[in-house]
Amino acid sequence: MLEILQYDFIQNALISGILISIAAGIIGSLVVVNKITFLTGGIAHSSYGGIGLAIYTGIPVLFGATVFAVITAILIAIITLKNRTRIDAIIGMMWASGMAIGIIFVDLTPGYNVDLMSYLFGSIIAVSSEDIYYMTVLDIFIIGIVVYFYKEILAVSYDSEFATLRGINVKFFYTLILILAALCVVAAIKAVGLILVIALLTIPTYLAESFASRLSSMMILSSILATIFTISGLVVSYAYDISSGASIIMVAVLVLGVVKVLKYKR
Amino acid sequence: MELINISNLFYKYHKTDVLENINLTIKDDDFLAIIGPNGGGKSTLLKLILGLLTPQDGKIEKKIKNNQVGYVPQNTNLNTDFPITALEIVLMGHVSSKKKLFGYSKEDIACAMASLSKVSMADFANSKIGDLSGGQRQRVFIARALCSNPKIMLLDEPTASIDVKGQREIYELLKELNKSICIVVVSHDISVLLNYAKNVAHINKNLVYHSLENIEKNVSTQNEHLCEVELLSALGKSHVCCDHTH
Numbered sequence: 204m205l206e207i208l209q210y211d212f213i214q215n216a217l218i219s220g221i222l223i224s225i226a227a228g229i230i231g232s233l234v235v236v237n238k239i240t241f242l243t244g245g246i247a248h249s250s251y252g253g254i255g256l257a258i259y260t261g262i263p264v265l266f267g268a269t270v271f272a273v274i275t276a277i278l279i280a281i282i283t284l285k286n287r288t289r290i291d292a293i294i295g296m297m298w299a300s301g302m303a304i305g306i307i308f309v310d311l312t313p314g315y316n317v318d319l320m321s322y323l324f325g326s327i328i329a330v331s332s333e334d335i336y337y338m339t340v341l342d343i344f345i346i347g348i349v350v351y352f353y354k355e356i357l358a359v360s361y362d363s364e365f366a367t368l369r370g371i372n373v374k375f376f377y378t379l380i381l382i383l384a385a386l387c388v389v390a391a392i393k394a395v396g397l398i399l400v401i402a403l404l405t406i407p408t409y410l411a412e413s414f415a416s417r418l419s420s421m422m423i424l425s426s427i428l429a430t431i432f433t434i435s436g437l438v439v440s441y442a443y444d445i446s447s448g449a450s451i452i453m454v455a456v457l458v459l460g461v462v463k464v465l466k467y468k469r
Numbered sequence: 470m471e472l473i474n475i476s477n478l479f480y481k482y483h484k485t486d487v488l489e490n491i492n493l494t495i496k497d498d499d500f501l502a503i504i505g506p507n508g509g510g511k512s513t514l515l516k517l518i519l520g521l522l523t524p525q526d527g528k529i530e531k532k533i534k535n536n537q538v539g540y541v542p543q544n545t546n547l548n549t550d551f552p553i554t555a556l557e558i559v560l561m562g563h564v565s566s567k568k569k570l571f572g573y574s575k576e577d578i579a580c581a582m583a584s585l586s587k588v589s590m591a592d593f594a595n596s597k598i599g600d601l602s603g604g605q606r607q608r609v610f611i612a613r614a615l616c617s618n619p620k621i622m623l624l625d626e627p628t629a630s631i632d633v634k635g636q637r638e639i640y641e642l643l644k645e646l647n648k649s650i651c652i653v654v655v656s657h658d659i660s661v662l663l664n665y666a667k668n669v670a671h672i673n674k675n676l677v678y679h680s681l682e683n684i685e686k687n688v689s690t691q692n693e694h695l696c697e698v699e700l701l702s703a704l705g706k707s708h709v710c711c712d713h714t715h
Contacts, residue, residue, distance in 0.1 A: 236548070236551055236552070354560075354561075354573070357553070357557065357561075358561045360551075361547070361548070361551055361553055361558070361561070362542065362547060362561070364521065364542055365540065365542060365561060365613075366561070367521065368519060368520075368521070368535075368538075368540055369561065369562070412550065412552060415552040416552055416553075416554055416595070416596075416597035416600075417552055417553065417554060417557065418551075418552050418553060420552070421552045
């Protein structure tokens with residue numbers, strides 16, 4: 204089986220899988236502890252509008268998705284900071300309208316026939332070298348921001364009221380967390396797709412939370428678990444000739460189930 | 470010395486009056502209990518003093534800097550599953566100090582450990598907050614508030630979900646801290662608090678102030694679940710209350 208490593212597309216798949224897993228472990232931890240999974244889902248699906256727009260205008264797809272996802276994250280931050288009472292309905296609307304915009308732009312693109320399913324469910328073996336450069340830059344940016352502002356992000360995530368009293372700009376850091384989530388979603392689109400990205404952000408993190416006593420150790424453990432799930436999922440995908448994104452997620456779900464059952468039995 | 474002077478304070482949420490014409494002076498050696506029914510405006514007053522809310526009418530004059538006000542939030546509002554250690558929580562008290570690229574400075578850690586020692590929690594510095602008991606968690610939050618060397622410490626329901634023994638331990642600790650820091654406790658459970666407070670501010674939209682300095686502090690030991698009506702009645706019978714009513 205090791206002979207498959209000589210293929211460029213397999214090497215790209217492994218490298219991108221590791222890069223995504225690192226970002227998903229870090230950002231997934233922030234998503235879970237801040238209880239913003241649904242908001243992140245909204246951002247992920249809204250970014251489909253950016254994909255459609257990019258295809259229509261001819262700009263790089265990941266760049267289009269990034270711009271759209273970041274704008275959505277800022278909009279969601281503004282709305283949630285102002286009034287949370289109807290946030291679920293607003294996120295639902297942004298979720299659906301983003302996807303609608305994407306579909307309309309793709310329909311309007313003359314002669315477009317690329318498989319759209321690859322953006323919904325991911326295709327890690329279709330990741331190009333350019334995509335890997337883009338993911339690397341996003342990873343470096345995410346890690347740099349989280350390391351530099353770790354104390355502030357920890358304070359805002361745990362006790363935003365106290366953070367305000369200590370002079371931390373809670374609104375800024377809340378928006379920053381949503382922007383980082385948007386960037387992570389975009390980095391993972393090619394590999395696991397829009398629909399499955401939330402699972403990669405939450406399953407390894409939920410598992411890591413049970414064993415970690417610090418946010419930093421939760422991030423590291425989540426990244427390691429996500430990497431294991433991604434590589435195992437790729438192997439399963441290759442062995443059984445099934446979709447890579449779905450295989451990665453199902454491996455993660457199975458491990459989560461086994462660990463939870465074992466913990467429950469103790 | 471007066472630390473905080475509140476005069477003619479009004480506050481309303483939407484169109485509902487929460488606080489009406491509040492007048493209160495808090496001195497540096499005070500141990501003040503702010504009591505009252507749920508929804509009576511206790512926590513709103515605390516947030517106004519902290520600066521988290523802005524008065525719609527009236528004034529709050531602070532004779533101290535904002536960083537000299539320590540705050541202990543109601544810990545039942547915080548996530549106990551959050552992966553964070555006691556030491557990290559206390560270090561939050563230093564989070565706005567000078568920026569360091571990785572982690573905290575040695576001075577910050579030493580100060581945080583000293584704060585944990587003051588509340589007898591140094592041995593639990595690396596414990597996950599969710600693994601500690603309610604009383605231990607509250608000590609950690611008090612240590613965090615101590616980190617900035619406050620002149621006054623404001624505590625919101627510090628004994629919520631803590632048994633009576635644990636409540637006494639918390640209030641003994643606050644009594645000790647009150648030798649050098651002004652203590653203000655917001656609580657609707659006054660059974661144990663009454664033994665330690667020097668003064669009581671009863672809030673239900675309006676504020677009624679009582680001094681407990683000369684009252685024999687045995688009410689709560691006779692009845693652990695004394696209700697506020699009984700307290701006010703007890704204060705009335707003792708003929709020493711209401712040295713000034715605003």
